[in-house]
Amino acid sequence: MTSPDEHGAHHLVWGEIGDAHFPVLIGPSQIDRLGQLWDERLEGAAALLISDAAVAAYAGRARDVLVSRGIRVVDVVVPSGEGSKTLAELERICRIAAQNGIRRADAVVAVGGGVVGDLAGFVAASYQRGIRLVHLPTTLLAMVDSAVGGKTGVDLPEAKNYVGAIWQPEFVVMDTDSLATLPARELSCGFAEVIKYGLLNSYEMFAHVEAWPAPLDPAADGFVALIRDCVVHKLNVVGQDERETGLRASLNLGHTVGHGIEAAAGYGRYHHGEAISLGLLAALRVAHETIGAALEWRDRTLQILARHGLPTQLASDVSTAAILEAMQRDKKASASSFNMVFVQEPGAVLLRQDPPRDVVIAAIEELR
Numbered sequence: 001m002t003s004p005d006e007h008g009a010h011h012l013v014w015g016e017i018g019d020a021h022f023p024v025l026i027g028p029s030q031i032d033r034l035g036q037l038w039d040e041r042l043e044g045a046a047a048l049l050i051s052d053a054a055v056a057a058y059a060g061r062a063r064d065v066l067v068s069r070g071i072r073v074v075d076v077v078v079p080s081g082e083g084s085k086t087l088a089e090l091e092r093i094c095r096i097a098a099q100n101g102i103r104r105a106d107a108v109v110a111v112g113g114g115v116v117g118d119l120a121g122f123v124a125a126s127y128q129r130g131i132r133l134v135h136l137p138t139t140l141l142a143m144v145d146s147a148v149g150g151k152t153g154v155d156l157p158e159a160k161n162y163v164g165a166i167w168q169p170e171f172v173v174m175d176t177d178s179l180a181t182l183p184a185r186e187l188s189c190g191f192a193e194v195i196k197y198g199l200l201n202s203y204e205m206f207a208h209v210e211a212w213p214a215p216l217d218p219a220a221d222g223f224v225a226l227i228r229d230c231v232v233h234k235l236n237v238v239g240q241d242e243r244e245t246g247l248r249a250s251l252n253l254g255h256t257v258g259h260g261i262e263a264a265a266g267y268g269r270y271h272h273g274e275a276i277s278l279g280l281l282a283a284l285r286v287a288h289e290t291i292g293a294a295l296e297w298r299d300r301t302l303q304i305l306a307r308h309g310l311p312t313q314l315a316s317d318v319s320t321a322a323i324l325e326a327m328q329r330d331k332k333a334s335a336s337s338f339n340m341v342f343v344q345e346p347g348a349v350l351l352r353q354d355p356p357r358d359v360v361i362a363a364i365e366e367l368r
């Protein structure tokens, strides 16, 4: 599924998910290959280029590559942040597409973090009942998680990611040069997901992540390969269970409590990766109490999170009751129970419904 290309520092990974078979390029200067991939997979298509205000310069490079090949580009810029993942923004973009004659044979190009990827992906999935999609993720979190796997969607005022679709891209270009402008806080947030993959994948990957030096430097040797390892893990899981009937749920390690914290604290206070940091610690405590996982994994994970500036303590004003209520509202929960992912040790993962409530409460309280 993966092969280093002729330049060594770059990697080409293939996603095979359902009927979709798409390349994922990872490495520096990969934006230069956008035109070639377009010709190979989207020849003749116009581009609806959706980007985030914070990545205007990088989106400009993508536009230049396309325009220089004679490709028509319709630009849409969305405000930075979760507030753009709305049905109103979806409507605004679809109307711009319609007014500019974007047709079924054309393609959406998503340039930005997970917010743009989820929103633009849902535009692609729904506009004219579905047009083609290209992801150009510009955050570490989007590279290792949201730009592969096909989940797209927007939030409702009532809950996050409540309206959406699964929609796979034609190709994904992860140009690690784009990470040069990403604030350190956002890099760390992406690293919380990298730590998650270490726990899910194997002891070797966990130890590799554990040894990763702080502060994070996207240009450091091995960083591209680290992203590739996460992408390969995710594609492998999603390739077996695209619609999350079982195995895919393992990718939600740390997300049950994490999403609860994100919602209970008010969206934006804890960034997604920060909430996942706390959620991982809670999940590892619950795994210790319920399936006897060694506390060593929680302790070592806490050290990694702390070294990369991720939170390991929860603010006292975010109440446990509010977190539990938000966990119950999460769309992954059933009417009366919620699911959690347990790690016995790195690489040994179990999915469980309804862990004892008092154990979950104690695991959240321990974060104070």
Ligand code: NAD
Pocket: 052, 053, 054, 055, 080, 081, 082, 085, 112, 113, 114, 115, 116, 118, 138, 139, 140, 141, 142, 145, 146, 147, 148, 149, 150, 151, 152, 161, 178, 179, 180, 181, 182, 183, 186, 189, 272
């Ligand atoms: P984000 O898209 O909001 O990006 C974080 C911040 O970084 C924003 O302010 C953005 O403007 C800025 N930014 C992006 N790229 C930049 C760059 N290269 N340089 C400077 N600034 C840059 O957030 P995110 O963490 O990338 O993604 C979070 C979103 O992803 C959430 O909405 C979450 O629900 C979603 N998500 C989706 C999936 C999935 O499978 N679809 C998985 C995980 C998370």
Ligand code: GLY
Pocket: 145, 149, 151, 248, 251, 252
């Ligand atoms: N981010 C979890 C998933 O894609 O399933």
